[in-house]
Amino acid sequence: MIELGKIKLPSPLVLAPIAGYTDGSFRKICVKHGCGLTMTELISAEGIVRTNKKTLDLLAFSDGERPLAIQIFGRKPEVMGRAAAIVESLKPDIIDINMGCPAKKVCGSGNGAALLKDPDLIFRITESVVKSTSIPVTAKIRIGWDDNSLNYLEVVQALEAAGVTFITVHGRTRAQQYTGLADWDVIKEICAVSKVPVIGNGDIDSYEKAYEMMEFSGCKAVMIGRGTFGNPWIFSGKTPTVPEIIEQVKEHFDFMVEEHGARAIHMMRKHIVKYIHGIKDAAKARGAIVIATGRDEIFRILDEVEKSA
Numbered sequence: 001m002i003e004l005g006k007i008k009l010p011s012p013l014v015l016a017p018i019a020g021y022t023d024g025s026f027r028k029i030c031v032k033h034g035c036g037l038t039m040t041e042l043i044s045a046e047g048i049v050r051t052n053k054k055t056l057d058l059l060a061f062s063d064g065e066r067p068l069a070i071q072i073f074g075r076k077p078e079v080m081g082r083a084a085a086i087v088e089s090l091k092p093d094i095i096d097i098n099m100g101c102p103a104k105k106v107c108g109s110g111n112g113a114a115l116l117k118d119p120d121l122i123f124r125i126t127e128s129v130v131k132s133t134s135i136p137v138t139a140k141i142r143i144g145w146d147d148n149s150l151n152y153l154e155v156v157q158a159l160e161a162a163g164v165t166f167i168t169v170h171g172r173t174r175a176q177q178y179t180g181l182a183d184w185d186v187i188k189e190i191c192a193v194s195k196v197p198v199i200g201n202g203d204i205d206s207y208e209k210a211y212e213m214m215e216f217s218g219c220k221a222v223m224i225g226r227g228t229f230g231n232p233w234i235f236s237g238k239t240p241t242v243p244e245i246i247e248q249v250k251e252h253f254d255f256m257v258e259e260h261g262a263r264a265i266h267m268m269r270k271h272i273v274k275y276i277h278g279i280k281d282a283a284k285a286r287g288a289i290v291i292a293t294g295r296d297e298i299f300r301i302l303d304e305v306e307k308s309a
């Protein structure tokens with residue numbers, strides 16, 4: 001058990017929000033493998049207050065995904081406060097505010113990482129969310145908009161003053177998108193001065209590296225994104241056998257069908273390719289999986305992968 005302010009987590013290894021990947025099915029699987037906290041993908045505050053059906057679907061979660069944070073994004077303090085009150089009624093453990101999404105669609109309208117340009121607005125948004133709810137509020141930031149505006153210390157101060165419980169720092173600028181390396185030195189610098197606990201994020205691709213980041217930077221917990229793709233065992237440090245991998249893919253598939261219905265097959269392809277990557281002779285199965293159209297067919301291909309490994 002670790003403590004991040006008023007929040008207790010069973011492990012310091014946290015699942016990152018990844019739009020299109022970290023849905024309820026994957027969150028449940030990561031918790032089974034020892035993940036300490038899961039997070040929904042970014043969800044529009046405007047969509048929440050307008051009760052947009054697709055937006056509300058993204059808010060769904062089950063108890064098997066706890067502890068869980070719902071991540072919201074927006075730039076209007078009043079709308080963010082109203083959205084937070086609605087989100088609180090669903091009883092997540094945390095409400096997280098997205099201040100790092102680099103996508104044009106999101107930043108173009110002044111949301112996500114675009115907020116980093118305006119620490120005063122960050123304060124007002126966060127304060128509005130904190131005042132509208134009684135559950136812990138957290139924020140996920142990047143270290144700045146670009147190399148010429150590394151204003152992370154100012155942003156961290158604004159978040160502390162507004163009352164966040166912890167801050168997740170992805171050690172890249174918006175301009176970097178997902179290229180280059182995450183700057184662990186900056187994460188270390190922020191940990192040294194932040195009054196609230198920091199979760200470090202960026203480029204963790206193994207269990208060992210997760211602990212390396214904590215040791216190096218002094219962060220209390222770490223968040224893992226792309227390193228979880230096809231590898232929920234990253235949370236336990238276990239190396240799975242091929243039969244364990246195939247069994248996990250099948251369970252994931254069935255969770256996805258339950259969660260998404262007919263869309264599941266299409267959505268599951270990217271996961272399967274990641275799970276079987278590295279298994280001997282599995283490259284041959286990839287083509288067949290990408291065009292397979294039914295559960296039986298996919299499970300038969302997976303059985304063949306297991307047999308020929």
Ligand SMILES: Cc1cc2nc3c(=O)[nH]c(=O)nc-3n(C[C@H](O)[C@H](O)[C@H](O)COP(=O)(O)O)c2cc1C
Nearest residue numbers: 016017018019041042140170202203204224225226
């Ligand atoms: C496809 C994709 C979607 C993402 N979606 C979100 C999101 O919805 N909210 C968010 O805060 N970060 C999002 N991120 C950023 C990740 O949470 C994480 O900060 C980033 O991938 C760096 O961590 P990693 O090196 O462990 O992957 C996304 C990243 C990727 C690659």
